[in-house]
Amino acid sequence: xxxxxxxxxxxxxxxxxxxxxxxxxxxxxxxxxxxxxxxxxxxxxxxxxxxxxxxxxxxxxxxxxxxxxxxxxxxxxxxxxxxxxxxxxxxxxxxxxxxxxxxxxxxxxxxxxxxxxxxxxxxxxxxxxxxxxxxxxxxxxxxxxxxxxxxxxxxxxxxxxxxxxxxxxxxxxxxxxxxxxxxxxxxxxxxxxxxxxxxxxxxxxxxxxxxxxxxxxxxxxxxxxxxxxxxxxxxxxxxxxxxxxxxxxxxxxxxxxxxxxxxxxxxxxxxxxxxxxxxxxxxxxxxxxxxxxxxxxxxxxxxxx
Amino acid sequence: xxxxxxxxxxxxxxxxxxxxxxxxxxxxxxxxxxxxxxxxxxxxxxxxxxxxxxxxxxxxxxxxxxxxxxxxxxxxxxxxxxxxxxxxxxxxxxxxxxxxxxxxxxxxxxxxxxxxxxxxxxxxxxxxxxxxxxxxxxxxxxxxxxxxxxxxxxxxxxxxxxxxxxxxxxxxxxxxxxxxxxxxxxxxxxxxxxxxxxxxxxxxxxxxxxxxxxxxxxxxxxxxxxxxxxxxxxxxxxxxxxxxxxxxxxxxxxxxxxxxxxxxxxxxxxxxxxxxxxxxxxxxxxxxxxxxxxxxxxxxxxxxxxxxxxxxxxxxxxxxxxxxxxxxxxxxxxxxxxxxxxxxxxxxxxxxxxxxxxxxxxxxxxxxxxxxxxxxxxxxxxxxxxxxxxxxxxxxxxxxxxxxxxxxxxxxxxxxxxxxxxxxxxxxxxxxxxxxxxxxxxxxxxxxxxxxxxxxxxxxxxxxxxxxxxxxxxxxxxxx
Ligand SMILES: Nc1ncnc2c1ncn2[C@@H]1O[C@H](COP(=O)(O)OP(=O)(O)OP(=O)(O)O)[C@@H](O)[C@H]1O
Ligand SMILES: [Mg+2]
Numbered sequence: 187x188x189x190x191x192x193x194x195x196x197x198x199x200x201x202x203x204x205x206x207x208x209x210x211x212x213x214x215x216x217x218x219x220x221x222x223x224x225x226x227x228x229x230x231x232x233x234x235x236x237x238x239x240x241x242x243x244x245x246x247x248x249x250x251x252x253x254x255x256x257x258x259x260x261x262x263x264x265x266x267x268x269x270x271x272x273x274x275x276x277x278x279x280x281x282x283x284x285x286x287x288x289x290x291x292x293x294x295x296x297x298x299x300x301x302x303x304x305x306x307x308x309x310x311x312x313x314x315x316x317x318x319x320x321x322x323x324x325x326x327x328x329x330x331x332x333x334x335x336x337x338x339x340x341x342x343x344x345x346x347x348x349x350x351x352x353x354x355x356x357x358x359x360x361x362x363x364x365x366x367x368x369x370x371x372x373x374x375x376x377x378x379x380x381x382x383x384x385x386x387x388x389x390x391x392x393x394x395x396x397x398x399x400x401x402x403x404x405x406x407x408x409x410x411x412x413x414x415x416x417x418x419x420x421x422x423x424x425x426x427x428x429x430x431x432x433x434x435x436x437x438x439x440x441x442x443x444x445x446x447x448x449x450x451x452x453x454x455x456x457x458x459x460x461x462x463x464x465x466x467x468x469x470x471x472x473x474x475x476x477x478x479x480x481x482x483x484x485x486x487x488x489x490x491x
Numbered sequence: 492x493x494x495x496x497x498x499x500x501x502x503x504x505x506x507x508x509x510x511x512x513x514x515x516x517x518x519x520x521x522x523x524x525x526x527x528x529x530x531x532x533x534x535x536x537x538x539x540x541x542x543x544x545x546x547x548x549x550x551x552x553x554x555x556x557x558x559x560x561x562x563x564x565x566x567x568x569x570x571x572x573x574x575x576x577x578x579x580x581x582x583x584x585x586x587x588x589x590x591x592x593x594x595x596x597x598x599x600x601x602x603x604x605x606x607x608x609x610x611x612x613x614x615x616x617x618x619x620x621x622x623x624x625x626x627x628x629x630x631x632x633x634x635x636x637x638x639x640x641x642x643x644x645x646x647x648x649x650x651x652x653x654x655x656x657x658x659x660x661x662x663x664x665x666x667x668x669x670x671x672x673x674x675x676x677x678x679x680x681x682x683x684x685x686x687x688x689x690x691x692x693x694x695x696x697x698x699x700x701x702x703x704x705x706x707x708x709x710x711x712x713x714x715x716x717x718x719x720x721x722x723x724x725x726x727x728x729x730x731x732x733x734x735x736x737x738x739x740x741x742x743x744x745x746x747x748x749x750x751x752x753x754x755x756x757x758x759x760x761x762x763x764x765x766x767x768x769x770x771x772x773x774x775x776x777x778x779x780x781x782x783x784x785x786x787x788x789x790x791x792x793x794x795x796x797x798x799x800x801x802x803x804x805x806x807x808x809x810x811x812x813x814x815x816x817x818x819x820x821x822x823x824x825x826x827x828x829x830x831x832x833x834x835x836x837x838x839x840x841x842x843x844x845x846x847x848x849x850x851x852x853x854x855x856x857x858x859x860x861x862x863x864x865x866x867x868x869x870x871x872x873x874x875x876x877x878x879x880x881x882x883x884x885x886x887x888x889x890x891x892x893x894x895x896x897x898x899x900x901x902x903x904x905x906x907x908x909x910x911x912x913x914x915x916x917x918x919x920x921x922x923x924x925x926x927x928x929x930x931x932x933x934x935x936x937x938x939x940x941x942x943x944x945x946x947x948x949x950x951x952x953x954x955x956x957x958x959x960x961x962x963x964x965x966x967x968x969x970x971x
Contacts, residue, residue, distance in 0.1 A: 295858050297759060324861035334852035336873045346870070347860045397856070404860065 227402060240268035243438040244289055249303035251284050251293065258284045261303070262464045264457055268407075268438045271430060273449035273470065275442075276459035277485065282442045285459070287408050287438070290326035291319040307408070324351050327401030331413040333393035335385035335400075340377050343396055344368060344386040347404035363403055371399035372429050389424025395429065401434075409433065411441040417446065427452050446486050450474050458482045496551045496632045503636045504544040510640075511539025511647060519649050529654035529834045540651040541660050542643035546635035552616075554628030562590075562620045566613065585610070586617075593618035627641055649707060680949070687946040690939035699943055701725065705906035705917075707937045724947065727907040730916030734827040734898060735891040737912055741831025741889075743884055746838025751868055753839070754846040774835035777896040784829035784901035789820035796913060817912075821903035824912040830897050832844045834887050841886065845879035845963075846872055880963050884966070885959035889952040897918040919944050 229400075244266040251259035260279045266272050267489070274282040274396075291312065293299045305312050312322055324347065334440040335343050339377040342365045354360040364381070368374040376386070385396050396413055401409055411430070430452050433439060443449050450457055450470060457467035458479070466479045477483045515535030519528040530538075530841070566586055574585055585606070588598035592614035602610045647653070702723020749832070753762055800815025849872050858868040873880070903915030904925060926941040 267511075290859060292855065292859060295855070320861045322861070322865055323859055328855075328859035330852060330855060332852055332860075334850070334856040336853060336856065336871050346862075350860065350862050350866050350870070354711075400860065 194369065196472060240270055240438070242266065243268035243307065245304075245306040245309075246288070247304040247306070249285065249288055249301065249305060251281070252300045252302075253296070253464070254298045258462055259288075259461045262459075262466055263462055266438060266440060267455065269434060269436070270452040270455055271408045271434050271439045272440060272455040272457065273441050273443055273453035274457050274459060275444075275449050275485070276465075279445075280459040281414050281462045282459050286328075286412055286440060286442055289408065289410060290323050290328055292323075292328065294319055324404045325406050326408040326410060327404065327406035329394070329397055329401055329409065329411040332417050333390055333397050335388070335393050337386055338383065339382045340368075340385045340388070340396060341381040344399050344403050346400060351404055352376050352414075353404065367399040367403040368396075368404050369419045370433070371395045372425065372432075373399055389422070391418050391425060394418060394422070394426060398426075398429065398433075406437065411439065413442050413444060416444065424447070445489075446474075458485065460485070496547070496629050499549070499629075500544055500547045500632065500636060503633075503640070504540045507538040507543035507636075507643070508540040510536075511643060512536035514539075514644060514647050515649075515653070518647065522649055528649035529651065529657075532592065532660035532903035534653040535647050535651065537657045538651070539640065539643040539647065541657065544639075545660075546639040547632045550632045550635040551628065554624070554631060558621070558624040558628060565620055567615055570607075570613065571609045576607050577606075582831065586613070589613040589617050590621075593621065616795055641691050653846060683942055683946050683949060686939055686942035687806050690936060690943040693936040693939065698722060699724050700947075705922070707917040707922075721796055722936065722943075724919070724944065726908040727917060727919045727922055727944065728947075729910070730823065730902065730906070730907050731892055731918040731920075733823050733910060733912065733916055734830060734902060734918060735888055736822070737824060738834055738891045739888060741828055742834035742838050742887055745773025745831075746887075747842050747880065748837045749835065750839045750842035750846055751872075753843050755864060755868055755872070768934045769836040769839055772832075773840065775833075777833060777894065778900075779898035780829050780833045781896040784825050784897055785820070788829055789822070789825045789901055792822065792825050793818055793820050806954065818913050819903075819915060821901060821915045822913050823916045824900060826898045826902035827912065829901060830891055830894055833894070833897065837890065838883060838887050841883035842876075842880050845876050845883060846881070849875045878965065882959040882962035885955050885962070887894050889959065892955070893920065893952050895924060895949065899924055919948050923948075926932070 220359075228400045239295045240259055246262055249259060249262045250257060262281075262285055274286065276282055278371065287293045287296075288301050289307075289312075295299055301313065307322075307325075311317070336346065338346070341364055344367050345360055348360055348363050354363060365374065368377065373392060376392060377396075385393065388396060394417075398409075398414075416428050417428065422455065430439060430441065441449075441453065453470045455467065456473040458465045458468040458477075458481075460481055466473065466477060466482045468478075471480060474486060477486065492719065497560065499794065512532045512535060514532075515532040519532065521614045563586060567582070570586075574582060577585060584600060585602065588600060588602065589610055591617075592598050592610060598610070601607075660886070699722050702721065703725045704721035705726045706721040752847065753765060753769075757765060796815045796818040800812045800818070803809065803812030804816065806812065853868060853871050853875060857871045862870065898918045899921050902918060902921060904917050905915045906917050906922075907914050909916060923941045923944050926937060928945075
């Protein structure tokens with residue numbers, strides 16, 4: 187099930203009323219690190235084969251987001267398949283994080299932020315009055331750009347979600363969840379002997395995996411990742427990318443990234459955003475080898491504007 | 492009169508600036524191509540300005556300080572024999588009156604006969620002397636300004652490191668200001684130490700620290716000076732801590748919870764209203780809290796407890812009823828409660844800062860896990876902010892211990908050693924106030940006891956402040 191290719195009417199974009207922020211964002215766009223190669227006309231190689239996408243997990247319809255009077259996202263419609271990694275790419279300030287946050291209603295925590303349109307998860311409107319954002323967020327985990335472990339022990343960090351959602355009845359059960367989450371996040375071997383030392387004492391890459399373990403511990407269905415590797419070195423990044431690839435079997439994953447190479451490596455689907463609009467989306471392979479839009483091509487080859 | 496020099500010096504200084512700048516410009520212009528002056532012309536201007544203003548001001552200040560004593564000594568040196576014959580105390584009074592008369596004011600005393608005549612001549616002499624000294628001071632200041640200006644003029648040349656010199660002077664000035672503050676504090680501490688030492692010579696430290704009897708009034712009886720006044724400070728510290736505890740029981744939860752409300756729950760609108768109101772509360776003078784406690788809260792509490800007692804009398808709790816009926820206006824509870832109210836804005840604004848310093852990413856992390864607001868506050872924000880909040884509470888305690896006005900008006904004077912909040916107690920600060928107000932002999936242990944109390948109080952609050960600052964500091968560093 188695929189949505190017809192969506193484009194907003196051109197009239198919306200043009201004119202001198204363009205927001206200064208958007209213009210600035212475009213002008214400060216720095217080429218992704220791999221852009222050097224791309225400049226020479228090469229397009230990042232798509233490694234992960236476009237696996238058969240699962241059924242649609244999240245369907246966004248005409249989603250717009252406003253911060254106060256300022257519109258940050260314009261009528262985005264997109265289907266996100268289950269058991270798949272979907273990458274959001276686009277220049278800084280184009281609304282990737284904003285769109286990501288609509289999917290677990292984190293925008294609710296921002297004062298003055300307003301979301302219109304429909305977001306369906308498994309066919310159910312997540313903005314409906316009957317949906318409690320607290321429960322929704324247990325189903326839709328989120329990993330942030332900067333690792334943000336709580337100033338607690340490693341164990342307590344992972345046990346945080348199960349505790350607040352009352353998922354366990356015994357200590358043994360909780361221990362089990364902590365262990366299996368850390369294992370799924372590929373961190374168990376490194377921390378098994380120091381579960382009760384502070385989580386903030388780990389390295390950046392380990393912290394990010396700890397945060398992923400924390401998200402997994404409540405057994406979510408979707409994991410949203412907002413530039414999860416941008417604060418990490420290449421080795422830690424490779425480790426997280428591997429992890430994302432493993433997690434794909436079980437979860438619906440959405441990842442925002444500024445690295446074209448990363449998008450090409452880890453995702454099967456890619457959506458390109460520009461100035462608050464979804465410009466193009468499709469199989470990663472297609473987007474990277476044969477984009478339909480000029481703007482997409484320019485962005486992924488690092489020749490923007 | 493001497494102070495008239497100051498505007499004059501200001502004018503000179505401005506002229507010096509302009510001249511210095513001009514001279515520097517001209518001398519720099521004379522440089523051969525390729526060479527550049529070390530400093531900008533304005534910096535030379537400031538350099539000249541400093542050399543004109545500083546010597547003149549120093550001379551003026553010296554003249555202001557020393558011309559009075561100097562005139563006095565000159566007058567006294569060749570005064571008529573009749574004046575010399577006066578006893579020292581009277582002689583001082585005479586010269587004082589001579590000065591006043593010379594200035595055209597009225598003398599304090601009537602001097603008759605020979606002394607009356609002497610007064611007239613001495614007054615004239617005093618007036619002349621003062622005039623001479625004043626004009627001498629002014630001339631000296633002008634001379635100093637001119638000399639300084641000439642010196643600067645001789646120095647100004649393209650190679651002069653005027654920028655560094657000026658910076659040095661500014662640094663020195665700023666250092667002098669902070670040195671004044673520090674030296675004053677050190678001076679206070681030393682005088683406190685000195686007078687406490689004298690007190691502890693009269694009253695042993697152990698008696699002061701561990702004695703449970705406080706009645707300094709006895710000691711002023713002539714036959715008992717320094718020997719048997721009761722100077723056991725334990726009841727005072729007990730009272731101080733009782734009131735502090737009550738205040739903290741009020742201020743800590745209310746302040747902390749309002750901080751949580753402000754930083755986590757309040758909408759921009761209600762934050763915009765509540766925060767300024769709390770700040771206004773913080774600006775209410777403590778004496779206002781004091782009479783609020785003494786005139787409103789005290790009587791209200793007394794009526795409440797008396798009424799409660801009246802209901803209990805005759806019942807199974809008859810004894811307690813009898814006691815409650817006798818409760819008075821002044822009690823630890825009233826002073827503590829009102830002091831707690833006073834501390835609420837203090838605790839809340841400190842805690843608010845500390846909670847706000849917890850990085851947003853931790854909140855996001857918690858909300859993204861599906862935690863509610865209160866769960867996030869309880870499980871993430873408070874644990875993360877706890878050391879800082881502990882520091883804030885210690886600071887509040889130290890303020891509660893040092894607070895004077897509220898307790899003076901609402902706690903009472905009786906040095907009861909009790910933990911009963913309905914009893915009248917007294918505090919260290921209240922006792923210091925009562926010991927030092929009114930006419931006092933300056934050497935009696937009674938008066939000196941105030942210094943002993945002051946020193947102890949100072950040490951306690953100093954310790955609290957150091958610990959609190961330490962905690963708050965390390966907490967700040969954690970997130971930087
Ligand atoms: N809390 C906020 N309040 C007001 N405006 C916001 C807020 N967050 C984002 N915006 C605005 O919304 C637009 C989209 O921001 P968003 O963070 O979604 O961009 P992004 O694509 O994630 O950028 P980046 O790649 O730099 O993270 C930007 O113009 C931004 O200024
Ligand atoms: Mg972003």
